Amino acid sequence: MRVMIQTAALMLALPLGAEELRGPEFFESIADQNERSAALFTEMGAVLTHPRCLNCHPVTGGPTQGDDMRPHSPPVIRGEADFGAAAMNCNTCHSADNVEFASAPGSIPGHEPWMLAPASMGWQGLTLGEICEQIKDPERNGGKTLEALWEHNAHDGLVGWGWHPGEGREPAPGSQELFGQLTRAWIDTGAICPE
Amino acid sequence: MTQFIVNGQDVTLDIDPDIPLLWALRDDLHLTGTKFGCGVAQCGACTVMLNGMPRRSCVTPLSMVEGSEVTTIEGMTGPEIEAVKAAWVAIDVPQCGWCQSGQIMSATALLQQSASAPTDAEIDAAMAGNVCRCATYVRVRAAIHDAARTLEL
Amino acid sequence: MxxxxxxxxxxxxxxxxxxxxxxxxxxxxxxxxxxxxxxxxxxxxxxxxxxxxxxxxxxxxxxxxxxxxxxxxxxxxxxxxxxxxxxxxxxxxxxxxxxxxxxxxxxxxxxxxxxxxxxxxxxxxxxxxxxxxxxxxxxxxxxxxxxxxxxxxxxxxxxxxxxxxxxxxxxxxxxxxxxxxxxxxxxxxxxxxxxFRLIGTDRPKLDTVAKTDGTAQFTMDIHREGMLTVLVARPPAFGATLVSFDDAAALAVPGVEMVRRIGAGVAVYARGTYAALKGRRALDVTWDTAEAERRSTAEIFADFSAAAQSGGQTVEEEGDIDAGFAAATQIIEDEIRFPYLAHAPMEPLDAVIEVKDGKAELWYGCQFPTFDRPTAAKALGLPPEDVRINVILAGGSFGRRAQGSAHIAQEIGEIAKAAGRDGAFKMLMTREDDIHGGYYRPLTVHRLRAGIDDAGNITAWTNSIANQSIMTGTPMEAMMQGGVDPTSFEGSNALPYTFGSRRIGWAQMQSPVPVLWWRSVGHTHTAFAVESFLDRVLEAAGKDPLQGRLDLLKPEATRERAVLETVGRMADWQGPLRDGRAYGVAWAKSFGSYVAQIVEVEERDGRPRATRVWCAVDCGIAINPNIIRAQMEGGIGYALSTALYSKVSLGTGGAVEQSNFHDYPMLRIHEMPAVEVEIIRSSVDPTGVGEPGVPPLGPALANAWRALTGQVTSELPFPMQSNV
CATH class of the missing domain: 3.30.365.10 (Aldehyde oxidase/xanthine dehydrogenase, molybdopterin binding domain)
Structure with a gap:
């Protein structure tokens, strides 16, 4: 419950509704580079803390699902490879593509690969500042340099799924292209984290 | 036209490639051991093996299995399925029986993937996707432990 | 039933x-x-x-x-x-x-x-x-x-x-x-x-082998030459009627052969389930909801609660209630609410029919052939002797396949008739059809009041129940005496407890939502109401939950006493709290059998987690102890699932809010407690075991939870978020 409440508070603090994402040019008017960088990350936060992304970045336990980020049903565990349990891994149900249900509205999401973010990349319940520090930390981000992080945000397919989540799911705000541009601008301005 | 292998036999189906594998198996190939319970990957009754791994056939479009090997409850062979079926009978697990093909497929997959006897927690994690409305869970658990003993895991 | x-x-x-x-x-x-x-x-x-x-x-x-x-x-x-x-x-x-x-x-x-x-x-x-x-x-x-x-x-x-x-x-x-x-x-x-050499000994069920290798044949597994699969577009609200439909898009779906209007809705006939699903989705149907149930669950509860408070008609009365309450030094009151429940058998409802040369043959898990055969025959326009029903394995029922209305037989008969030609047809429901489909356990309100005197005696006990009648409007209505449907309150009356005075009332409520027996019928709610409320009363009277019940039993209640004493021994009962865990006890007599259970409960994530259940059952002579144990284990799991999760609710405008196992969740293996069953040795003729394992679990769970947290469970299911 604690996680949910903090997430909700975080969402309320976001600058915009979920549909739109402002590009780097919007922040050019911020004279102070550090402030601009932090503002850029805050804008990126609209994506990072969107349920399409957050659901597979749990801190403890398994993934969540839905816009209300309820526990995943059926229940699944992280497993040793962030890929579920023996005989009940992600690919038992998820596949390379979103698949519309034949007998009901909605769809089951899919992508190749489909897996949880590593436990070190758990975001649920964290403040945006904490997420930012974590994202920059090669100890926790899978050894990524900032350049690699940009590449990941701008081009990784599973990240990109957030904007193509299948029937019955609201996409993350903006586009992966815009998210990549924001990441680029944030890095270029010093990759400063918001408070 | 989708070509794949079902229970060791080459199969070619000239039907809508979007059809869930579940309905192709049941309606077109008359392999009815694989059951429909929810259609949305919530209950596990439709579990088959896809290239040796458990897979919910209700959310598997036929196009996805092109060139793959599909095994249903009817075609399962090997020490794990034999041990599981023997344990299921000895412990008399099924009640209504509708979910049991799926339970058995998941249990068999668990034992195939286990290097040692699965713990209760591992059984929970592997079997949590298989709903049994008759709540035969006490015996499902006992039977998996029993099968693991048979396999000397 | x-x-x-x-x-x-x-x-x-x-x-x-x-x-x-x-x-x-x-x-x-x-x-x-x-x-x-x-x-x-x-x-x-x-x-x-x-x-x-x-x-x-x-x-x-x-x-x-x-x-x-x-x-x-x-x-x-x-x-x-x-x-x-x-x-x-x-x-x-x-x-x-x-x-x-x-x-x-x-x-x-x-x-x-x-x-x-x-x-x-x-x-x-x-x-x-x-x-x-x-x-x-x-x-x-x-x-x-x-x-x-x-x-x-x-x-x-x-x-x-x-x-x-x-x-x-x-x-x-x-x-x-x-x-x-x-x-x-x-x-x-x-x-x-x-x-006896077989009776009284364990043996696996005869159908077990076929249920482990995929060969068991259920309704949905039946194939007939040229068979069409039929899905029916059903009303969006209970009591809604069909105004019109446009089938052009449905008929354009490859594999869809025809679309027909039947009583239940609009039937789409197709070669295979997938085509039928696509065809049904392509239908454009207009419904009239003027006569439908448009109240939400909250509104229905409010109406039923008011009726329960009014007391209803008296179905049992003994002693002077007013004097009983006057003699009391403490009065405990509660209102307990029970939602509509779907049976949700794992095999959704289905039926297969083949009509040829003026005769019809059916295959399905038919639970009431007496009602189904003439109903199907009438729908087909055939004499009953020309209608054969092959009764085959059912993938669960829990009461769902036993309808007084025989609506499945009616539907499959109409489907064949409306086709206008000989042929074979398989009707099936999706899980969404099943959860939305009504024939629920009746939504019920219990209004309870008890008086306790200085010595801890229960001087007065009243329970007023408001719900719909299952029998009314069916062929069973003829068996209701004095307009009373005993399935509405069974288990609340004829209690073997010594109360100074008592009154049981029943208010029959109306709704277009069809209701039906649901594994243990009235006992699904009466056992909970009686045994959880009694637990509070016993506590107020300063009594131990187990000993308090034993003391309250009338001398002739020997079988009740035996199951309670046995389960107490099995669980090594030492009161409701021990080592951070809580224990709750409850019992019920249903369908001639006596079952007592003790549940061990822990708090996990603010909700109850049942870790162990002890169960003592007296069902007369034990024909196959293995099956008795299995039915107790399964009944316990079914009841636990119900107490923790099950609710069909109507939203604003009367639409059902649940649709499948993601929002009408089932107990899963990691939530199943360890179960220990002891069967009382008996020489009395056998009684049932399919249902009696269900009633005691809910109240035993609630009693343990109250012992652990102080929280009274006055509405089922248990809240998803607790304030523990």
Whole structure:
């Protein structure tokens, strides 16, 4: 419950509704580079803390699902490879593509690969500042340099799924292209984290 | 036209490639051991093996299995399925029986993937996707432990 | 189904193989033996041809019992076969079972006087009948052997499926032809219980092997040549009616053959399920909801609560209630609310029909053949004798397949009729159709009040119940006496507790939402209301939950006392709290059986987690302890699932808010407690076990949870977020 409440508070603090994402040019008017960088990350936060992304970045336990980020049903565990349990891994149900249900509205999401973010990349319940520090930390981000992080945000397919989540799911705000541009601008301005 | 292998036999189906594998198996190939319970990957009754791994056939479009090997409850062979079926009978697990093909497929997959006897927690994690409305869970658990003993895991 | 229902119906005469039946047997109608024709003997198993008697002996020595009770997991195939095999002195290995077809004249449930499965009556009503069948067949086989071998019957032995005299030995099959011509014994002798070798011992169910290798045939597994799959677009609200529909887009879906209007909605006929699903989705249907239930669950609860507060009509009264409350020094009150519940059997409802040359044959898990056969016949416009219903395995029911309205039979009959041609049709429901489909456990409000005096005696007890009647509007309505439907409150009355005074009231409520029996029927809510409220009353009176109940039991309540004492011993009861865990106790008598349970509960993530359950059951003579334990285990899991998760709610405007297992969740394996079952040794005739495992679990859980947290559970299911 604690996680949910903090997430909700975080969402309320976001600058915009979920549909739109402002590009780097919007922040050019911020004279102070550090402030601009932090503002850029805050804008990126609209994506990072969107349920399409957050659901597979749990801190403890398994993934969540839905816009209300309820526990995943059926229940699944992280497993040793962030890929579920023996005989009940992600690919038992998820596949390379979103698949519309034949007998009901909605769809089951899919992508190749489909897996949880590593436990070190758990975001649920964290403040945006904490997420930012974590994202920059090669100890926790899978050894990524900032350049690699940009590449990941701008081009990784599973990240990109957030904007193509299948029937019955609201996409993350903006586009992966815009998210990549924001990441680029944030890095270029010093990759400063918001408070 | 989708070509794949079902229970060791080459199969070619000239039907809508979007059809869930579940309905192709049941309606077109008359392999009815694989059951429909929810259609949305919530209950596990439709579990088959896809290239040796458990897979919910209700959310598997036929196009996805092109060139793959599909095994249903009817075609399962090997020490794990034999041990599981023997344990299921000895412990008399099924009640209504509708979910049991799926339970058995998941249990068999668990034992195939286990290097040692699965713990209760591992059984929970592997079997949590298989709903049994008759709540035969006490015996499902006992039977998996029993099968693991048979396999000397 | 309720025990009251059982009582209310006229019991049918015990149907035993009679001389007339033997004579009629020459025409192949009601003979107790049936031999597969010679040309088919090489095949195994032999094809079913007119299997319309209780048992059939094959040339291969197999003995097939035709079960007049639907096998839906509760074990009657095995149970009835056990009774026959016991008296037949058959070997268990040679026993088989299959469903008997719809035929009232042969297969009536002796508790109902009609063919049907319910009220946990299968073993109770078959106890004498099926043993008589076995004993009769044994006597005729012995007579045949005596004639064949020219020896006295009295010198012939039968054991483990072998008939012998000296060095002569024969299986049943070789003598079955001749046995069928032997005179029927006037009064075959039944074994003394001390001679039982099958009854009372564990054995796996006869249908278990087929349910582990995928060969078991359920309704949805049936295929007929040229069969079309039918899905019905159903109303979006209960009581909504069809105004019009446009089927152009549906008919354009490849595989969709036709679209027809039937009573239940708009039927889409297609080659295969997937095409039917796509076709149904492409329909454009307009509904009229003017007469529909448009109240939300909250609004329905408000109406029912007001009725419960008014007291309803008195269905039981004893002592002076006013004086009882006047003598009280403490008064406890509560209102407990129970939602609508869907049965959600794992195999959604379905039926298969084939119509050819003016005759119809059906295959499905038919639970009330007496209602279904004439209903299907009428829908088809055929005489009932031209409609054959093959009763086959059901993938669960929990009451859902037993409708007084016979709506499935009506629907499949209309589907075939509306097709306008001969052919085979399979109707099936999706899980969404099932959850949205009504025939729910009635939404119910209990209003309870109890007075306690200084000495801790319960001086007054009132319980007013408001819900819809299951029987009203069905053929069972004729059995309601004084406008009272006992299934609405069974378990709240006739309690064996010593109360100074008591009043039970019932207010019959109305709604277009169809309601139905649901595994343990009235006891689903009455046991919870009585046993959880009583727990609070006992606490207020300063009494231990277990000892307090024992002290309150009337002296004649010996079986109640035995199950409570037994379960207390099993759980090493030391009061409700121990080592950070809580223990709750409850019991109920339902369908003639007595069950007491103790639940061990921990708090996990703010919700109760049942870790262990002890269960003592007295169901009379235990025919197959394995099945009794299985039904207790399953009943406990079913009831735990219900208490923790189950709710069908109507939102604003009356639409059902749940649709599938993601929002109508089922208990899963990691939530299943360890279960220990003890069966009370008994020489009383057997009673049911399919339902009685269910009622005590919910209140025992709530009692433990209250002990642990102080929280009273006044609405089910338990809240998803707790304020612990």
């Amino acid at each position: 309720s025990s009251m229902f059982v009582k209310a119906l006229q019991p049918a005469p015990l149907l035993l193989p009679s001389r007339r039946m033997v004579l009629a047997g020459a025409a192949g109608l009601t003979l107790a033996f049936f031999i597969a024709p010679r040309g088919l003997r090489a095949q195994a198993p032999a094809p079913v041809i007119a299997p319309n008697a209780f048992l059939r002996i094959g040339e291969d020595d197999t003995v097939t019992v035709l079960s007049k009770h639907l096998e839906m997991g509760q074990g009657p195939y095995t149970g009835l076969a056990t009774l026959v095999a016991e008296e037949l002195d058959a070997s268990w290995d040679q026993m088989r079972a299959e469903g008997a077809p719809a035929d009232d004249s042969l297969y009536a449930n002796l508790a109902f006087g009609a063919q049907g499965t319910g009220g946990s009556t299968a073993m109770a009503n078959s106890w004498t009948q099926m043993r008589m069948v076995g004993a009769t067949a044994r006597a005729m086989l012995v007579a045949a052997a005596a004639a064949e071998w020219g020896v006295p019957e009295g010198e012939i032995a039968v054991a483990e499926g072998v008939i012998s005299h000296g060095d002569r030995r024969s299986g049943f099959g070789a003598l079955a032809d001749r046995a069928a011509t032997m005179p029927m014994p006037e009064a075959p002798r039944l074994k003394d219980p001390s001679a």
